Amino acid sequence: MSEPMPPGALEGVRVVEFAQALAIPFAGLLLADMGADVIKVEPPAGDGIRSTMEPILPGESKGFTLVNRGKRSICLDVTRPEARPVVEALVRWADVAMLSMKPADLPRYGLAYEDFAAINPRIVFLEHVPLGKLGPFGGDPGYDVVVQAMSGTSVLTARERDGAPMNIRPAFNDMGTGAFSALGVVAALRHRDLTGQGQRVETSLLSTAMALGHQLLSWFGATDAQKDEPYRAEMAQARRRGAAFEEQRAIWERHYVRGGYANIYFRHYRTRDSFVSVGCLSPQLNARFRAVTGVDDPRIEPGFELGTPAAYDRLTRLVREVEDLFMTKTTGAWIEALRAGGVPCGPLNFPPDVFHDPQLIENGYVVDIEHPLFGTYKTFGPPLRMDATPTRIRSAAPQLDQHTEEVLGELGFGESERRQLRSAGITGVEGATSA
Missing domain, CATH: 3.40.50.10540 (Crotonobetainyl-coa:carnitine coa-transferase; domain 1)
Structure with a gap:
């Protein structure tokens, strides 16, 4: 018994x-x-x-x-x-x-x-x-x-x-x-x-x-005070003419999400057959990601200056390069390589898929x-x-x-x-x- x-x-x-x-x-x-x-x-x-x-x-x-x-x-x-x-x-x-x-x-x-x-x-x-x-x-x-x-x-x-x-x-x-x-x-x-x-x-x-939502819902005088007035002015103008959500969201991102357009370390990627997610939140993990993918990130180079038109163009190209790279292999192949390199990763499941995932x-x-x-x-x-x-x-x-x-x-x-x-x-x- x-x-x-x-x-x-x-x-x-x-x-x-x-x-x-x-x-x-x-x-x-x-x-x-x-x-x-x-x-x-x-x-x-x-x-x-x-x-x-x-x-x-x-x-x-x-x-x-x-x-x-x-x-x-x-x-x-x-x-x-x-x-x-x-x-x-x-x-x-x-x-x-x-x-x-x-x-x-x-x-x-x-x-x-x-x-x-x-x-x-x-x-x-x-x-x-x-x-x-x-x-x-x-x-x-x-x-x-x-x-x-x-x-x-x-x-x-x-x-x-x-x-x-x-x-x-x-x-x-x-x-x-x-x-x-x-x-x-x-x-x-x-x-x-x-x-x-x-x-x-x-x-x-x-x-x-x-x-x-505290990571987004915060305000620091040292970094955010100077953003408020231009953000509010531009947003007020957009709202007066009835701008759609996508445009209003872009205004917020432009003023408050500095460099967010160049995220390559913490996101989902489309692969040859599906999608894969990576999560790197430290310099050490970022370095592992670069080692597995062979990507050169100019932000780690001495003297690289964010916030310039040239930086925007270079980082935009970087994102496209990494996205194109992930399209060259299947999700299974990427997960095998990323896990072997110590990079946190996983497949993207749709809701019905989780009931067949052995991990869960x-x-x-x-x-x-x-x-x-x-x-x-x-x-x-x-x-x-x-x-x-x-x-x-x-x-x-x-x-x-x-x-x-x-x-x-x-x-x-x-x-x-x-x-x-x-x-x-x-x-x-x-x-x-x-x-």
């Missing part, structure tokens, strides 16, 4: 999740992978993304399935006063409450931190406010695509349609916010272990975008999960590996209302009380007939 798997690091931690869509549900997934008991509270119609984000069956979609594994689901209409006893019971039960709702709705429905702390002073209360509470958009709803635009990270995409930038996929601000939220919860639990006190933790999509499969970065309604699906494995307290996937995403009766029973609601709640529409699926 095989030995039972050791408990996860968060075994015994109880989490109640009042959240829909992606960001906070992804945090709940991460906590569940680490052993937490996560109860997802859904409205009677279910999480909105059950019916959007690539539906598979009625009430089941790819989007919902991918961010809700390992949880239990109950249906509860928290907007109705009759739901209050259930909400309070959940708060007493929980170590952690995670909410993603309009800030104004929290006190309206008795879901604010002060309401929860009065019931359970030790609770860790994670509140997600997409755009932050303050400022001209304070408290507004927000989604990843909106935050990509407001944070400046939309300029990262090189694709446009009808003169406007296309949004970046996947929704990296949602996933990043989920990861930061899980980190905040774990830190607050550590604080509670030391002090016995709960606390409020706040996250936002906008703050996540600033953190993830053998490390458990791609896993199979069995869903009771639509069978096997492939997704990412737990992103953390822990020796003493292993992470693992406990179950597929729950069906709507799957655990309502089970959870209410654990919370102390008798059969008669549960029947009354369901017949009144406080629990259960919208439009379903009660037994």
Whole structure:
């Protein structure tokens, strides 16, 4: 017989999740992978993304399935006063409450931190406010695509349609916010272990975008102050005449991305049959790249001066020369040569390709999960590996209302009380007939 798997690091931690869509549900997934008991509270119609984000069956979609594994689901209409006893019971039960709702709705429905702390002073209360509470958009709803635009990270995409930038996929601000939220919860639990006190933790999509995009989203007086005025003047003129995204992006690059046009060390290359990516971020790695390719980079020559027309012409030719060079061999041949020379590199996979890539499969970065309604699906494995307290996937995403009766029973609601709640529409699926 095989030995039972050791408990996860968060075994015994109880989490109640009042959240829909992606960001906070992804945090709940991460906590569940680490052993937490996560109860997802859904409205009677279910999480909105059950019916959007690539539906598979009625009430089941790819989007919902991918961010809700390992949880239990109950249906509860928290907007109705009759739901209050259930909400309070959940708060007493929980170590952690995670909410993603309009800030104004929290006190309206008795879901604010002060309401929860009065019931359970030790609770860790994670509140997600997409755009932050303050400022001209304070408290507004927000989604990843909106935050990509407001944070400046939309300029990262090189694709446009009808003169406007296309949004970046996947929704990296949602996933990043989920990861930061899980980190905040774990830190607050550590604080509670030391002090016995709960606390409020706040996250936002906008703050996540600033953190993830910090390499571009920074300003240094020593190097950037002199660029602001000419950039703003040229950009204002372009916007007055309705310039397309590509032209506006070129203005930004011209003023702020000095020498970016001559990148040969950190990029994708087209090969004879596909594409290869190289990543060199140090003089030593750059030298290895030049040794493998035989490229002469004038920037390492003494006295070479950037910023001149002659330099621009020479470096533009250099980029074309390297691009032409990579077209002479296959991706496999280039990867063999680059790896032998100690250059970080890899093939460019399209999404379906990753499920057949042995690098991902053998490390458990791609896993199979069995869903009771639509069978096997492939997704990412737990992103953390822990020796003493292993992470693992406990179950597929729950069906709507799957655990309502089970959870209410654990919370102390008798059969008669549960029947009354369901017949009144406080629990259960919208439009379903009660037994």
